Amino acid sequence: MTEETSARGAAAGGGPGARPEGRWRTRGHIPFPLWLCIVVVYPVASLLFRLRYRHLERIPVRGPVLLVANHVSVLDPLACARLVFDRGRIPHFLAKETVFKGLAGTILRAAGQIPVARYSSTARGSLDAARADLQAGNLVVIYPEGSVTRDPAWWPMQARTGAAHLALTTDAVVVPVAQFGPQRVHDYHTKKLHLRLRTPTDYLVGEPIDLSALRAEVRAGRPLDTPLLRETTDLMMTRVRHQLAELRGEPAPAAVHPGPGHPRRDGIAGSAA
Structure with missing residues (x-):
């Protein structure tokens, strides 16, 4: 396990503290x-987090990337955005539509974030926007669970x-990411905020998933x-x-906890909260 600073050096293939390849120039123009x-x-x-x-x-420093992560807290996008930015990329999140209200919503849209109207026919447009984002060579973060996990553990x-x-209709590199830690700051299950500084938050980035046969x-x-x-x-x-399971040092349970409510048949996913 490495801290965020040495991890950035490791990403470059150099010693601790070295910058990853293209850390600044691969981000491109930042509006x-x-x-x-x-x-x-x-x-x-x-x-908040000791990442x-x-x-x-x-995580590739160039080209389209679909980053697929588990969802443990409403604060996940804060920590994950830092992860992606430390790799020299700009994250574009699919987030629930209610986040995009007022001035903050205007800024988020202008910053390239993608609203999702869950359980509605307009959710398909969110996938189209994310697909266009990937085709433009950007990095999109999606939480396939669609909401913070209801699993008590x-x-x-x-x-x-x-x-x-998105994975099957684009040529994006699909990168699975496991995270654990943001739920210690905001517990979605109890709706309690536990403000503490530098809470340990761990990320394990997996090898890209080979979907060439299915594509x-x-x-x-x-x-x-x-x-x-x-x-x-x-x-x-x-x-x-x-x-x-590797990150936590314990086996994952055999059963998968069911998601909340009754999802649409087409299974639109991806909110960041």
């Missing part, structure tokens, strides 16, 4: 609304299939039906669960 987000998020994440990364170098719950749509089937005409989307979703989330 003013995004700078506003960075000015808020970066120091807050640094104060510890494993294999940060597995913080293991991933049943995921929706929106992430699978070839889709290009050959296989429909994006429920069995295919569920197969792809389970493949991604199994990787995340195994990484989380």
